[in-house]
Amino acid sequence: MSDSEEDSQDKQLKIVVIGDGASGKTSLATRFAQEAFGKQYKQTIGLDFFLKRISLPGNLNVTLQVWDIGEIPCSFSNFIIFLNKISKCTN
Numbered sequence: 315m316s317d318s319e320e321d322s323q324d325k326q327l328k329i330v331v332i333g334d335g336a337s338g339k340t341s342l343a344t345r346f347a348q349e350a351f352g353k354q355y356k357q358t359i360g361l362d363f364f365l366k367r368i369s370l371p372g373n374l375n376v377t378l379q380v381w382d383i384g385e386i387p388c389s390f391s392n393f394i395i396f397l398n399k400i401s402k403c404t405n
Contacts (some may be wrong), residue, residue, distance in 0.1 A: 323372075328379045330397065335385035343382040358384035361400075 331339045340355045340362065347364035364380040386393045 324375045324377070326377045326379065328381060328401065330381045330383060332383050332386065332393075340382050343380045347378075347380050358382055360384055 331343050333339050335357060340358055341351060343364050345351055347366040362382040364382065366378045366380065368376050370376060
């Protein structure tokens, strides 16, 4: 392993996209992570994940997890509790 590889830092961040049904969340997540748009989408049921890896100055490698969450059928406070629990499972 070279010195530059040893000095590199890896970080992982989560981006959660929430909103009303059929508001374009999946289009936004797909455009960001895969640099593409689809002509048709099916409504997201539950949760979808996208990954985007980027390199930043200073040997910083970042993996962005984009969480595309379908319309929320519960109260917002229950949804926050749900997000905290599921987030711990993906670390």
